[in-house]
Structures are given as structure tokens and as C-alpha cells.
Amino acid sequence: MLRPVLFSCILRHANVPGPMKRMMKGGQFNMVVCTLASSSSGNCTVVSHGATHILIDAGISLRRIKDGLRFFGLAPDDISCVFITHDHTDHIGGVAMLVKYFKTPLFTSFGTADGVFGVFPETEPYINCFETGAEFGFGDLTASSFPTPHDSNGSVGFTFRAGGSKLVYATDLGYVSTEVLEASLGADIAVIEANHDRDRLRNGPYPAYIKRRILSEYGHLGNTDSGDLAARLAASGSHYIQLSHLSRENNTPELAREAVNKAFIACGLAPGKDAVLDVAPPYTPGRVYDL
Ligand SMILES: [Zn+2]
Ligand SMILES: [Zn+2]
Numbered sequence: 001m002l003r004p005v006l007f008s009c010i011l012r013h014a015n016v017p018g019p020m021k022r023m024m025k026g027g028q029f030n031m032v033v034c035t036l037a038s039s040s041s042g043n044c045t046v047v048s049h050g051a052t053h054i055l056i057d058a059g060i061s062l063r064r065i066k067d068g069l070r071f072f073g074l075a076p077d078d079i080s081c082v083f084i085t086h087d088h089t090d091h092i093g094g095v096a097m098l099v100k101y102f103k104t105p106l107f108t109s110f111g112t113a114d115g116v117f118g119v120f121p122e123t124e125p126y127i128n129c130f131e132t133g134a135e136f137g138f139g140d141l142t143a144s145s146f147p148t149p150h151d152s153n154g155s156v157g158f159t160f161r162a163g164g165s166k167l168v169y170a171t172d173l174g175y176v177s178t179e180v181l182e183a184s185l186g187a188d189i190a191v192i193e194a195n196h197d198r199d200r201l202r203n204g205p206y207p208a209y210i211k212r213r214i215l216s217e218y219g220h221l222g223n224t225d226s227g228d229l230a231a232r233l234a235a236s237g238s239h240y241i242q243l244s245h246l247s248r249e250n251n252t253p254e255l256a257r258e259a260v261n262k263a264f265i266a267c268g269l270a271p272g273k274d275a276v277l278d279v280a281p282p283y284t285p286g287r288v289y290d291l
Helices: 063-071 096-104 111-119 120-125 178-184 200-202 208-215 222-236 253-266
Strands: 031-039 042-047 052-058 079-084 106-110 126-128 134-136 141-147 156-162 165-170 189-195 240-244 276-279
Touching: 031 063, 031 189, 031 240, 042 063, 063 096, 079 134, 079 208, 096 120, 106 111, 106 141, 111 120, 111 126, 120 126, 120 222, 141 178, 156 200, 178 222, 189 222, 200 208, 222 253, 240 253
Parallel strands: 052 079, 079 106, 106 126, 165 189, 189 240, 240 276
Antiparallel strands: 031 042, 042 052, 134 141, 141 156, 156 165
């Protein structure tokens, strides 16, 4: 039986690794955000503030997590916890190894906890459940979650606030729900899904039932909808928008960018000026956002 927990600060690591020291400005730490992997085949993002380093999802192998963290001068033992969006393999594939070798705490909604426990029962002692929407302090970060429309029980996205900056992480979205939009507006950096080009998906090799699933309200966000969301976020003051979770078969970075640029122009926004747009690479660390 999974148990709810009180959220106390978990500061396991007082030392700030070398490269992170460069992220200090005026004696204050900034929030630093970087995807380590982002695609339909594996997702993992590191968020740091001061001595607190957390992962959003761990859907890649431990070896790849180690390689990605090394880029920052970090190791898995520096990670305070993993916040998990939902229980699909591309988001939880690496959690069992993290727990086994590093005893990394996992933070999930109650629904996702059931899913993670079902796949990796050995992670049960390390699963900490939160009520979706509850806000809590975690080290130097304030974290909150919001429900996402996806075919996974308890699926959520996250917002993190630190040092006056806000990150929203919203992937695996069948559509942009009111909850997703409200949580995302005003984020300084928005990591949002741009999963597929609709025509490419429709005309591609996937079986019909998978196409239906991806296109459904509990599937994945296509480039056009992602562009509309990006434009709304840019209009709300977002400085950086990173398109993520691209499908290798049904999308390209160029198609995703093109859709967002179109949406910007339709809204009277200037691509690259009203917000900086980037596409998260699928298998390697992406741009480092130092907020
Ligand atoms: Zn996914
Ligand atoms: Zn998913």
C-alpha cells in the first residue's frame, strides 16, 4: 500500500558542483533547466537551484542519465528526487535502477504511483505521493502539479518556481486543457510537447489504432496545437519556449519550428523576438536555460 508523505526538504547534497557555480549571479542562484533526453523513446530533464538538483522523469537508462548529468558536473547521487509525470515507459524506464543504486526518492501523483509500483514493485519504499495541484517547497524550489489529458491514470505536468523564475513542464497532452493553459501562462520557460505533424502521422506507417490513440484527446499534442499554445505563452510573457517530446517517425525539428513560427505570426508575434524558440534534442542534453 502506497503512503502519502509530508513534504520536507530533502537536501542530501550540500556541495555545489563546479559547473553549477557559474550559474550564480550577484550571489544568488538561478534556476537552471536542461533536458537530458526528450522524445517518444525517453524523457529526462534536470532542474537545479543552488544545492537542489531534481529530475523530471527518468525514462532513459541509468547510463544515459549518468552521461547527461556529467555534462553538468553532477552524478546520480547529487539528485534529490525524481518528479514523475506519468507511468509510461518513456518517462519511468530508468527509475528502478536509480532507486536500486542511489535510493533516489520518487515523487508522483497517487495514480502514477500505482502504475510505477505495478511495473517496478521494488520502488515502493521510495515512492512519495502528492495530491495533484498541491504546492510544496522542495529544497530551494517550489513545486506544483497540474492534471494533463493523457491515457495514463494520474498523469500530470509540473511547475517549478525559484528565485523569481517559473518553469512549466507540459508534455504528453491530448489537447491543451484549461488546467494546462492556466498552469503554463506566465512561465519564464515553457517546455511543451510538439509530438507530431498531423499529416505525417496520418500518412505514416503506424497502425490505425495507434494513430487514433495519438490523435485522441488522451494522446499527444501535434505541432499546430503546440504552436497555438506557444503563441499564447509568448503573449503572456514567456521568454523561452522549448518544443519537446518529438516523435522520430512523425515529426522533425523543422516542421515543429515552422508550425510555431506560423502561429506566432498569426498572432502578431515576432518569432525569436517575443520568445526564443528551441527544440529539445532527442538523445543528448539540450540548451541550458539559466533563468
Ligand atoms: Zn511520453
Ligand atoms: Zn505518455
